Amino acid sequence: MKKLNILFLLLPLFVLSQEDDLLKEIDDTTVSENYEIAAFKGLKIVNFESTKMVPQKQLYFVVSHRFGSIKTGIEDFFGLDQAVTRLNFIYGITDGINLGVSRSSFQRTYESSLKLRLLRQKKGGIPFTVVLFNTVLLNTALDEEQLPELKFENRLGYTTQVLISKKLNPNLSLQIAPTYFHDNLVAIDEQENSQYSIGIGGRHKLTKRWSINMDYGLHLNRASNSPFKNPFSIGFDLETGGHVFQLHFTNAQPMNTNTFLGQATGDWSDGDVFFGFNLSRVF
Amino acid sequence: MKNTIYRVVVISLILITITLQNSNAQGKYIDRSGKIQFEASEALFEEVKASNESVTSVLDTKTGQIAALALIxxxxxxxxxxxxxxxxxxxxxxxxxxxxxxxQFSDLDLALLDENTKKAAMEGTLKLHGKEKEVRTQISIQKVGDIISMTGEFVVTPGDFDIHIPKIVQNKIAKEVLVKFDFKLIKK
Known part of the structure; x- marks a missing residue:
């Protein structure tokens, strides 16, 4: 009889279990899209391309400026008179394939780029985002009157870069970017045309809308007599809903990968740095 | 003898359980592609508006209870x-x-639904961003064949859910967020 008593005591449980929570019934949807978002908010960390992609069928317009060296002081208003400008349009063919075209006033360079996302960091899955970035550059500033032997191919340059990023926690993202770039014409004879570099960069969120960003490019085969320096940049991102403003200091005035890695003239130890910004707008 | 009684009781309990489950399922309507839209736009500024077209919702016509779930x-x-x-x-x-x-529908006999749209009061708890908020609203409800359609709207504020809007964008995002929903529930 004892068993029976116990059963009667359990009876309310049997009935109660029928009053199933309606919510539980539909709460079977496991969160499928577990991709990490917003490792970087800008398409660039500062100078280096980031692993952020333009989403499908969206068009980004990025205006970048690097003013002249702040070293000159008030004479040309801390570089305001010597600005280099780059206008860049990037279109998302898909979320993983981006095409870009740009024009920079540095050596009147036209550039086109192809950015491909190969892997995407996922919670409990792939630990990194891997993006391939390729560009072709056309230097239109070379003057045929001064360089009579000049051929069209001398104007060209190429970049192939692997961007590997990881969002370590909600505030900190890091990236490493092994880079190969080739300039068909280099500024000094001793410099090899094919050049190698390792880029490192990161973003650390300070508040919900401010982050501090840094990147550095280590050139691996710079000619010993080269006057050019490795680019180091530090800046802040400010995000509002539809824009990202990136404000920074860098010792590289040019903004294409080949040019900021190969032809950065500024020197931090000398206070010879440039103030600049990248401003992106989505259409 | 004792054993027999015990068995009978267990079996009948199991049967009751199964019957209750079945009868429970009978009054249920479900939608896996419901729509929710919210808008917090301010005039002259960029539209702050989003929609989700894969909201799951379920209605129990016996008890008048409703539940819905949306992935952010x-x-x-x-x-x-x-x-x-x-x-x-x-x-x-x-x-x-x-x-x-x-x-929960407080005052509506769901058995009497027909093709004429009725207004009904609904109240419940909305949970997001780890916070809960009581919501009361009027909804429009009608039944056509095996489909129950429900539409309605209510207003919440970011503060209700502990969502802080920074000063810099405060005038670009409306203080009140209008949430609209549109569910077409099909008999399970």
């Missing part, structure tokens, strides 16, 4: 940067991936 990442904005920002900094969907609602 299912809300899409026109501007992808805005969407990313919404997920990363406001609603923090990495930590709180779901929004849920549990409600």
């Amino acid at each position: 990442k299912g809300f899409h904005f026109k501007n992808s940067l805005m969407e990313e920002h919404f997920n990363e900094n406001y609603i923090e969907s990495g930590m709180y991936p779901k929004a849920t609602f549990k409600g």
Whole structure:
């Protein structure tokens, strides 16, 4: 009889279990899209391309400026008179394939780029985002009157870069970017045309809308007599809903990968740095 | 003898359980592609608006209870940067991936639904960003064949859910967020 008593005591449980929570019934949807978002908010960390992609069928317009060296002081208003400008349009063919075209006033360079996302960091899955970035550059500033032997191919340059990023926690993202770039014409004879570099960069969120960003490019085969320096940049991102403003200091005035890695003239130890910004707008 | 009684009781309990389950399922209507849209736009500024077209909802016509669930990442904005920002900094969907609602019709006999649209009062609890808020609203409800259609709207504020809007964008985002929903529930 004892068993029976116990059963009667359990009876309310049997009935109660029928009053199933309606919510539980539909709460079977496991969160499928577990991709990490917003490792970087800008398409660039500062100078280096980031692993952020333009989403499908969206068009980004990025205006970048690097003013002249702040070293000159008030004479040309801390570089305001010597600005280099780059206008860049990037279109998302898909979320993983981006095409870009740009024009920079540095050596009147036209550039086109192809950015491909190969892997995407996922919670409990792939630990990194891997993006391939390729560009072709056309230097239109070379003057045929001064360089009579000049051929069209001398104007060209190429970049192939692997961007590997990881969002370590909600505030900190890091990236490493092994880079190969080739300039068909280099500024000094001793410099090899094919050049190698390792880029490192990161973003650390300070508040919900401010982050501090840094990147550095280590050139691996710079000619010993080269006057050019490795680019180091530090800046802040400010995000509002539809824009990202990136404000920074860098010792590289040019903004294409080949040019900021190969032809950065500024020197931090000398206070010879440039103030600049990248401003992106989505259409 | 004791054993027999015991068995009978156990078997009948199991039977009751099964019967109750069946009868429970009978009055249920479900929708897996419901729509929720919210808007917090301010005049002259960029539209702050998103919609989710894969909301799951269920209605128990016997008890008048309703439940709904939306994945936060299912809300899409026109501007992808805005969407990313919404997920990363406001609603923090990495930590709180779901929004849920549990409600009840207080004064409606769901057996009497027909093709004429009726207004009915509904109240319940909306949970998102780890916070809960009581919501009361009037909804329009009608039944055509095996489909029950429900539409309605209500207003919440970011503060209700502990979502802080920074000063710099305060005048670009409305203080009150209008939430609209549209469910077409099909008999289970």
